[in-house]
Amino acid sequence: RLGFVEGEIVDVDEVEKMLNAQQALEIISNNVLERISKGEPNPITTEEFIRRMKYVADKISLIESENTNVPKGGNKAGSSASGYYQFLGNPDYPQGPTQTAINRLNELSSSRRLNFNFNPNLTNEINTIRKNLDVSLGSRDTQDLLFYANIYEMPGSDKYLKDIAYGSDINKAGKNLYFKHHGMDTTSQLQLDATRKRANKYFGE
Secondary structure: OOOOOOOOOOOHHHHHOOEOHHHHHHHHHHHHHHHHOOOOOOOOOHHHHHHHHHHHHHHHHHHHHOOOOEOOOOOOOOOOOEEOOOEOOOOOOOOOHHHHHHHHHHHHHHOOOOOOOEOHHHHHHHHHHHHHOOHHHOOHHHHHHHHHHHHHHOOOOHHHHHHHHHOOOHHHHHHHHHHHHOOOOOOOHHHHHHHHHHHHHHHOO
């Protein structure tokens, strides 16, 4: 959980129990896989699910930023989007995508009996992102963790996550997930058309 305070003295044994981004990602991925695998006669492993999700996430990163860690205000549109996945971070919209992703990660870490803590480095990175609403200030592993947590906890995403895990066409499933839950947060028809074009480039028509 995001309760670590900078400068606080923490017992060494407790620090060893704290997770880095990759360890946290494995735990939350296992949690969502159990959720979407109910009724499946041959459930896939967490390792395989993460592999499939990484395939989709890498393509979304290409669509959003050409897989570049774009700083806040550094994209072509000059918007508040930042990082590999272009999370918007507008201080006038405190419950925007960046803050929502952090909230969802925090909820995952403290609920559903997951109950784990982040190590100090990860906690400090997330707090820096929260303070500046700039996801590019986090490492790639931290940005991946926020992206996955946001998707995993987004209402209605289970259908698309299940298609990624068990469906026959991962590109179609990934593109549907992207359109429904990450990439269409704009009212500009020009931007929508450009986004669809990039999605078709990386996921296929």
